[in-house]
Amino acid sequence: MSHIIDRRKNDKGKSTGNRQKFLKRVEHQIKRAIPDIISQESIKDTKSGGSVKVPVRGLEEPHFRHDPKTGKKYIVQPGNDRFSEGDRVPKPQSGEGSGRGKGSNSPQVTEDEFTVVLSREEFLKYFFDDLALPNMVKKLMESTESFSFRRAGYTRDSVPSRLNIKTSYQQSLGRQLALKGVFDKKLKGLEEQLEKTKKKEEREALELEMEKVRRQANTIPFFEDIDLRYNNFERVPIPVTSAVMFCIMDVSASMGQHEKDIAKRFFTLLYIFLTRQYKNVELVFIRHHTEAKEVSEEEFFNSRESGGTVVAPSLKLMDKIMRERYDESWNIYCCQASDGDVWSKQDALECKNLVLETILPNIQYMAYLEINSKERESDLWQAYKRISNDDDFAIRHVYEPYEIWPVFQGLFRKRSEVVS
Amino acid sequence: MTDKDNYKAMFCNPNWDYETLEAADEVISRIGKEYLRLKTYPNQIEVVTSEQMLDAYALTGLPTSYPHWKFGKDFVLNQNNYTKGRMGLSYELVINSNPCISYNMENNSTCMMLLVIAHACQGHNAFFANNYMFLDWTSADSIVDYMAFAREYILKCEEEYGEEEVERVLDAAHALMHHGVDKYKKPSKVSAKEETERLKKLTLIKRENYNELWRTLPSMPDVQETSNSDDHRFPKEPEENILYFIEKYAPALPPWKREIIRIVRKVAQYFYPQGATKVMNEGFATFTHYHIINKMFDEGYVNDGFMLEFLKSHSSVLYQPEYKSKFYSGLNPYTLGFNIFMDIKRICQEPTAEDKQWFPDLIGKDWLQQVHYVMENFRDDSFILQYLSPKVIRDMRLFTIVDCEYEDEYEIGAIHNERGYRKVREHLSNQYDRATLVPNIQVTKVDLHRTSKLHLTHYIQKDRRLDANSAKDTLDHIRYLWGFPVELHSKNKLGINETTFEVK
Numbered sequence: 043m044s045h046i047i048d049r050r051k052n053d054k055g056k057s058t059g060n061r062q063k064f065l066k067r068v069e070h071q072i073k074r075a076i077p078d079i080i081s082q083e084s085i086k087d088t089k090s091g092g093s094v095k096v097p098v099r100g101l102e103e104p105h106f107r108h109d110p111k112t113g114k115k116y117i118v119q120p121g122n123d124r125f126s127e128g129d130r131v132p133k134p135q136s137g138e139g140s141g142r143g144k145g146s147n148s149p150q151v152t153e154d155e156f157t158v159v160l161s162r163e164e165f166l167k168y169f170f171d172d173l174a175l176p177n178m179v180k181k182l183m184e185s186t187e188s189f190s191f192r193r194a195g196y197t198r199d200s201v202p203s204r205l206n207i208k209t210s211y212q213q214s215l216g217r218q219l220a221l222k223g224v225f226d227k228k229l230k231g232l233e234e235q236l237e238k239t240k241k242k243e244e245r246e247a248l249e250l251e252m253e254k255v256r257r258q259a260n261t262i263p264f265f266e267d268i269d270l271r272y273n274n275f276e277r278v279p280i281p282v283t284s285a286v287m288f289c290i291m292d293v294s295a296s297m298g299q300h301e302k303d304i305a306k307r308f309f310t311l312l313y314i315f316l317t318r319q320y321k322n323v324e325l326v327f328i329r330h331h332t333e334a335k336e337v338s339e340e341e342f343f344n345s346r347e348s349g350g351t352v353v354a355p356s357l358k359l360m361d362k363i364m365r366e367r368y369d370e371s372w373n374i375y376c377c378q379a380s381d382g383d384v385w386s387k388q389d390a391l392e393c394k395n396l397v398l399e400t401i402l403p404n405i406q407y408m409a410y411l412e413i414n415s416k417e418r419e420s421d422l423w424q425a426y427k428r429i430s431n432d433d434d435f436a437i438r439h440v441y442e443p444y445e446i447w448p449v450f451q452g453l454f455r456k457r458s459e460v461v462s
Numbered sequence: 463m464t465d466k467d468n469y470k471a472m473f474c475n476p477n478w479d480y481e482t483l484e485a486a487d488e489v490i491s492r493i494g495k496e497y498l499r500l501k502t503y504p505n506q507i508e509v510v511t512s513e514q515m516l517d518a519y520a521l522t523g524l525p526t527s528y529p530h531w532k533f534g535k536d537f538v539l540n541q542n543n544y545t546k547g548r549m550g551l552s553y554e555l556v557i558n559s560n561p562c563i564s565y566n567m568e569n570n571s572t573c574m575m576l577l578v579i580a581h582a583c584q585g586h587n588a589f590f591a592n593n594y595m596f597l598d599w600t601s602a603d604s605i606v607d608y609m610a611f612a613r614e615y616i617l618k619c620e621e622e623y624g625e626e627e628v629e630r631v632l633d634a635a636h637a638l639m640h641h642g643v644d645k646y647k648k649p650s651k652v653s654a655k656e657e658t659e660r661l662k663k664l665t666l667i668k669r670e671n672y673n674e675l676w677r678t679l680p681s682m683p684d685v686q687e688t689s690n691s692d693d694h695r696f697p698k699e700p701e702e703n704i705l706y707f708i709e710k711y712a713p714a715l716p717p718w719k720r721e722i723i724r725i726v727r728k729v730a731q732y733f734y735p736q737g738a739t740k741v742m743n744e745g746f747a748t749f750t751h752y753h754i755i756n757k758m759f760d761e762g763y764v765n766d767g768f769m770l771e772f773l774k775s776h777s778s779v780l781y782q783p784e785y786k787s788k789f790y791s792g793l794n795p796y797t798l799g800f801n802i803f804m805d806i807k808r809i810c811q812e813p814t815a816e817d818k819q820w821f822p823d824l825i826g827k828d829w830l831q832q833v834h835y836v837m838e839n840f841r842d843d844s845f846i847l848q849y850l851s852p853k854v855i856r857d858m859r860l861f862t863i864v865d866c867e868y869e870d871e872y873e874i875g876a877i878h879n880e881r882g883y884r885k886v887r888e889h890l891s892n893q894y895d896r897a898t899l900v901p902n903i904q905v906t907k908v909d910l911h912r913t914s915k916l917h918l919t920h921y922i923q924k925d926r927r928l929d930a931n932s933a934k935d936t937l938d939h940i941r942y943l944w945g946f947p948v949e950l951h952s953k954n955k956l957g958i959n960e961t962t963f964e965v966k
Binding site: 045046047048050055060065066101102103106107108109114115118120127 | 529933
């Protein structure tokens with residue numbers, strides 16, 4: 043007789059372990075591919091969730107095999123429609139040869155098509171493996187940490203209020219059944235003995251014994267300590283802090299599509315990064331040419347308005363918004379992107395003072411990203427250089443998309459944080 | 463009568479439930495037994511989801527296997543293809559074990575479920591239980607057990623020696639999987655328990671043996687160097703089971719690595735008949751489900767609507783694109799096998815003059831008996847060589863393309879005509895011969911007393927040389943296991959060395 047089993051309920055993810063082994067094997071490739079991914083358009087997808095495709099190579103499993111180009115081969119194929127014996131047919135051009143459909147039953151995989159699809163979580167893990175937001179610890183220490191409780195199975199020992207009645211009852215039932223079985227068996231044995239013997243004394247002794255067993259069987263305690271099961275809870279810290287990021291972008295005439303694109307990628311990265319660390323992340327977009335304006339994300343990246351460059355108003359606007367909307371409990375970050383062009387040395391100087399005096403004391407970290415090809419040091423760069431210390435204010439040059447990731451990494455590399 | 467109506471109502475309802483499966487299995491088993499006289503292992507039918515099917519794929523159908531990244535890779539690959547819609551999952555997967563375990567996809571319709579049960583649980587099952595390759599080379603009783611043992615053993619090794627080292631050994635052993643099969647010696651059948659006990663005993667003994675065998679005697683080095691007599695030759699006979707040779711004689715391999723090699727070797731051995739009987743196995747299973755379902759129709763278990771769905775699935779299984787179609791990817795083993803089996807039946811029942819000339823032995827025989835005989839005693843290459851008939855060649859319009867390395871053009875070697883039948887048959891048989899697919903490489907010599915260098919010889923057949931890159935990589939793996947330099951000579955039919963690969 044056959045045995046029919048419904049397996050659907052159990053045994054899911056049998057391959058998880060092997061999949062992880064596989065991912066581990068291509069880990070360095072995935073990490074290496076990340077800058078590429080960031081340089082590509084797909085960065086938006088990583089923000090919206092979903093999956094990331096990483097092409098991987100070098101996974102051949104070598105074995106001895108024939109070189110398909112060599113030798114003389116006879117290949118039988120179906121559906122002859124026009125050939126006669128002895129006909130000659132030109133071989134297909136390009137190195138393909140007769141590689142396919144030779145009747146080998148191992149499906150050949152072309153390695154360059156092989157992509158690993160990472161879940162968002164997995165991707166972020168590789169993405170941010172070695173990164174930490176500067177000054178995270180400082181703010182976390184200040185804020186009151188809170189915990190939530192999450193169920194985590196059962197324990198045998200806890201307070202009565204956590205008693206799980208159903209599970210305990212099941213345990214008790216099992217124990218009672220088991221014990222009862224023992225007594226029943228014993229009783230049955232005694233009964234058989236009783237039937238066999240005729241002697242009065244023995245019979246009495248047996249009956250006494252039986253009575254004892256019956257009593258025992260009836261007095262199996264309903265609950266014993268070993269039956270009791272308590273709900274178990276784990277304390278899970280929940281991020282309570284909020285963060286706000288100010289994105290300040292220069293949109294003067296000198297900032298072309300390329301520069302804005304670079305800035306956008308950088309902001310996006312920062313946004314993904316922040317959402318991972320904080321429960322609540324807000325973004326403030328400020329764009330400026332001669333005047334500064336708070337705008338929506340859409341407008342931030344797409345508006346074509348432009349003009350001359352005065353930088354200082356944007357910092358002033360940021361300061362104003364900060365004071366109006368974000369109190370002490372917020373972690374404030376700022377990222378400023380510009381090609382470094384300023385109206386005058388005076389403007390640069392004003393920026394420097396603003397950053398130093400009103401902004402830095404109130405925020406966690408500020409990064410200034412200069413998007414130009416490093417040929418010259420701009421006035422803004424020179425002004426900022428004097429106050430940049432990397433701890434809470436860092437300045438960097440970026441020009442090509444592939445430079446973004448290393449810079450980002452450099453800015454946010456995990457530091458050996460000393461909590462004083 | 464009401465009973466049959468009951469069945470009919472169940473089978474013709476596209477939504478199946480547990481009782482439907484039970485009833486289907488009952489009816490199908492009975493027909494398989496009475497009508498087709500099939501002897502099978504007991505069945506274990508498991509209903510699984512597509513995810514579980516992907517898991518099953520990755521472990522090539524085994525319910526459990528040792529952990530290895532390769533299985534993860536296969537899983538990722540299948541999953542990619544599946545989610546992109548480039549690949550459908552097969553409706554069933556069945557493994558050669560006793561009881562015979564088959565996985566059926568939950569989203570099959572009732573009709574598909576019946577087809578699958580007839581195909582896998584009767585067809586494949588009977589094939590596993592009766593074909594000589596499976597009976598001789600695998601032990602269906604113990605494979606599931608053995609894989610559980612293998613898993614546990616490798617997990618233990620990972621714990622003790624580190625995952626990386628274990629992976630290294632597995633990678634190397636996998637590279638030689640095709641060369642880890644005994645084709646002439648039959649493997650002994652042992653259960654997992656015996657296996658564990660044997661292991662305990664043998665590790666010690668093996669070690670001693672190895673000391674004896676590999677004791678290098680520095681005395682008289684000159685004599686040994688010059689005397690190239692066969693007395694000192696080791697191994698005495700070339701050994702084609704390279705994995706076995708390494709497991710047995712690698713000079714410096716710790717016992718646990720030998721055991722891992724042994725595990726991989728056992729798995730290779732287990733899958734060896736599968737590779738050699740694909741056409742027959744699928745052909746026979748298709749032949750079986752075709753007959754069983756038709757019989758069910760004849761006996762009134764299913765209605766016309768059911769049969770329409772059945773025929774649609776059946777013919778899509780047998781779809782064989784022509785060579786110039788963009789869907790063409792080789793001969794469909796289902797089609798080829800099914801056609802040959804059906805033709806054997808036809809020849810037994812209604813032979814033509816041509817058949818009388820080609821298959822005198824089949825004429826007038828009981829078709830079922832002949833089908834059984836063929837199913838039990840052949841493998842793909844011999845099956846085709848013996849039973850591919852002119853009619854099947856004509857029906858499929860088979861022809862041979864000759865691809866010679868030094869020519870700019872293909873030549874059409876033979877087509878479906880009088881002159882071509884025998885040639886097509888021979889060529890097709892060769893195509894399924896393992897020797898055509900797996901290069902013939904054997905261990906020919908070990909420098910016993912000096913370098914411990916391992917010499918392999920590749921016997922070139924039909925001028926087919928080795929792919930240099932993969933050969934080099936594979937040799938690296940052998941080098942790792944063997945622990946000493948390895949050399950591979952490719953020799954042509956005159957015995958002259960053409961290429962040498964070497965790893966120092």
